[in-house]
Amino acid sequence: MDLKAAKAELREKSRPYQTYSYYLIIPIFIIPIFIILVFLLSLVGYNKGTFGTIVFVFVIFAHVWASKLDLVRKRKHVAPILMYVTQGLGVVLMVLLVTEVSAGGTGNIALGLSSLILLPIEIIAIVFFFISANDIKKAYPTMKEDAKAARLEYQELRRSK
Secondary structure (H helix, E strand, O other), X not given: OOHHHHHHHHHHHHHHHHHHHHHHHHHHHHHHHHHHHHHHHHHOOOOOHHHHHHHHHHHHHHHHHHHOOOOOOHHHHHHHHHHHHHHHHXXXXXXXXXXXXXXXXXXXXXXXHHHHHHHHHHHHHHHHHHHHXXXXXXXXXXXXXXXXXXHHHHHHHHHHO
16 A cells, blocks of 8 residues: 555544544533533633634534544534524624614613524534434544554555555
């Protein structure tokens, strides 16, 4: 086997494990953002926008990789799509917030709407991330071993050349 084929095999065999890892890491990363950043650091005036962008990038990677997994059910797309909807609605609600503040308001209505709309959608997305991770684990029960074996084979070929 040549190095190029070994690298392609490594990508293919490690994809389920990488996707599974992302589908677990994203909700585990979102929960502390809600608890720590939104509630505690908002008192200090800190913004969660940077962390939301990082999570959004991970969601895109996870969604692209999950779309290439044929053995997993179609509900693997639900959680990333819910996160996309949340990001889109967040932009719309931020426009409402800016409009309300510029008109002399306090912004409480837009913030209340975002709490009532975005938080439940993100909670549902978290649940679907865990459900999809479980589906990936069931569809690829030996994914970790397969990824390790492919990585070892690739590394051996790379060292020998």
